Amino acid sequence: MAVLEKEIEAVKQCSTHYVLAVNDALNAISGKWKLPIIGCLLFGKQRFKELERNIDKITPRMLSKELKDLEMLGMVKRTVFDTIPVTVEYELTRSGKSLRKVLDAMMEWGVQHRRETMGR
Amino acid sequence: MAVLEKEIEAVKQCSTHYVLAVNDALNAISGKWKLPIIGCLLFGKQRFKELERNIDKITPRMLSKELKDLEMLGMVKRTVFDTIPVTVEYELTRSGKSLRKVLDAMMEWGVQHRRETMGR
């Protein structure tokens, strides 16, 4: 789709739009827990309790709140199953999954930056 | 340098190291003002007062604090000139400039995500 690339080029020319778009991405991953949660879900769908176990030291309150945020942002899909007791599955949306490109870029920068600041 | 690529591949395999490296990048750009500041400096060196003018609503206190943070992180270089009154120039280091790749990735994600969530 050439239309998307046109838009991306346009945003690059306007510092205001550029910062706004970057901020959208930043909001999607900033805060203490969003990154660990997304990291977990990149491995596949998981239930509430699984996430709670897999993420070190997170409380149900925080997990619940962050998952709700991520759902609002269209990053996570929530599915309820009518079992007894109920079970709930969380998984990344397409947008959520596509964050991997961003996270990879950040990771590569992080690795390189460590080498340059701390020697080796 | 194949060594760096090896390290990057290794980090990809370890979720803990991965999240840590991503966090390094996150710390370098999170907070209310780091992004606008880096955005400004991507256009070239600038003095304190120029930054204050170019960044909407920032106070000297915040600008000073954030610049100091960015300097500690090895993102920004500070140069003092013994004029009267003194002038100080800020510019991005190599690490700081290389953030552009990350920001571009975030921006592209932001633009695409808007399309997918808000219709169009």
Add this chain to the structure above:
DNA sequence: CTGAATCCCCCAGGATACTG
């Protein structure tokens, strides 16, 4: 199991005034 409700603390960041 999957959360919601309450209470509480800390600190990022704003407003304002001052200095070398």
Add this chain to the structure above:
DNA sequence: CAGTATCCTGGGGGATTCAG
């Protein structure tokens, strides 16, 4: 010009308890 020094507030996030 290039910052510091104080004071103050909101809300992010912890601990604990309760509910469907």
